[in-house]
Amino acid sequence: MARRGCRVKRAYGPGARRPIAGEEVVKTKVVELTEESLVQAPEWEIHPYSCKYCIYWEHPELCIDPATEVKEERLALKRAWLRRVRGEWGSCGRLLFVGDKAVGYVQYAPVRFLPGADGYPAGPVSEDAVLLACLFVPNPRHRRRGLGSALLAAVLQDLTGRGSKAIETFARRGSLENPSGPAEFYLKHGFRVLRDDPEFPLLRLDL
Numbered sequence: 001m002a003r004r005g006c007r008v009k010r011a012y013g014p015g016a017r018r019p020i021a022g023e024e025v026v027k028t029k030v031v032e033l034t035e036e037s038l039v040q041a042p043e044w045e046i047h048p049y050s051c052k053y054c055i056y057w058e059h060p061e062l063c064i065d066p067a068t069e070v071k072e073e074r075l076a077l078k079r080a081w082l083r084r085v086r087g088e089w090g091s092c093g094r095l096l097f098v099g100d101k102a103v104g105y106v107q108y109a110p111v112r113f114l115p116g117a118d119g120y121p122a123g124p125v126s127e128d129a130v131l132l133a134c135l136f137v138p139n140p141r142h143r144r145r146g147l148g149s150a151l152l153a154a155v156l157q158d159l160t161g162r163g164s165k166a167i168e169t170f171a172r173r174g175s176l177e178n179p180s181g182p183a184e185f186y187l188k189h190g191f192r193v194l195r196d197d198p199e200f201p202l203l204r205l206d207l
């Protein structure tokens with residue numbers, strides 16, 4: 001499933017502002033995250049385990065010592081997770097491309113598929129909600145160009161079309177990173193604080 005033609009700087013997703021004169025407009029494409037498309041997920045230099053190898057949400061019990069982790073094993077686990085969730089629940093992620101390069105990643109599912117959510121003090125995630133586990137535009141050079149908003153818009157469109165009641169996420173206060181990005185981003189897009197926390201508040205948007 002590919003959604004083409006969204007134009008960025010600026011994307012016209014919820015909350016994104018219109019381009020102003022002189023701003024570059026870049027064509028983007030949003031593609032479903034599948035076992036096959038996973039290999040195209042963005043990678044970055046500062047951490048060896050980019051999204052395609054990350055099993056923090058899916059298998060927290062295996063995230064103990066990065067030095068002993070084998071990328072191929074993690075990729076296989078991630079693929080098996082995608083196969084299971086897509087089979088039992090449905091579509092659960094998206095990749096955002098600029099040209100032929102994936103620069104954004106998002107993953108979401110009911111919390112029963114994401115045991116990594118268990119340890120968050122602001123939890124639990126509501127039973128009627130889908131958890132947006134991670135939203136990521138890894139390269140800071142690509143941020144603040146509307147790409148995160150375009151990805152979020154694709155998720156909301158998917159969930160609304162499937163009749164989901166709500167989406168929740170553990171956003172971050174005091175840092176731009178992990179797990180789904182700054183609380184300001186979600187508040188801008190209409191989320192509210194469901195349960196507050198000094199570091200990882202649980203934010204909710206009713207759909």
Ligand SMILES: CC(C)(COP(=O)(O)OP(=O)(O)OC[C@H]1O[C@@H](n2cnc3c(N)ncnc32)[C@H](O)[C@@H]1OP(=O)(O)O)[C@@H](O)C(=O)NCCC(=O)NCCS
Nearest residue numbers: 135136137143144145146147148149177178179181184185
């Ligand atoms: C969250 C994230 C995806 C947002 O992506 P983005 O492309 O920069 O977001 P957008 O450009 O669509 O931002 C839309 C609006 O959200 C708000 N916003 C975004 N980033 C913000 C920030 N760092 N601080 C405050 N507000 C912010 C702004 O209102 C922004 O609009 P503006 O630029 O016109 O002011 C990105 O910051 C990110 O990837 N962060 C790291 C998340 C992470 O670590 N994920 C897990 C990895 S395992």
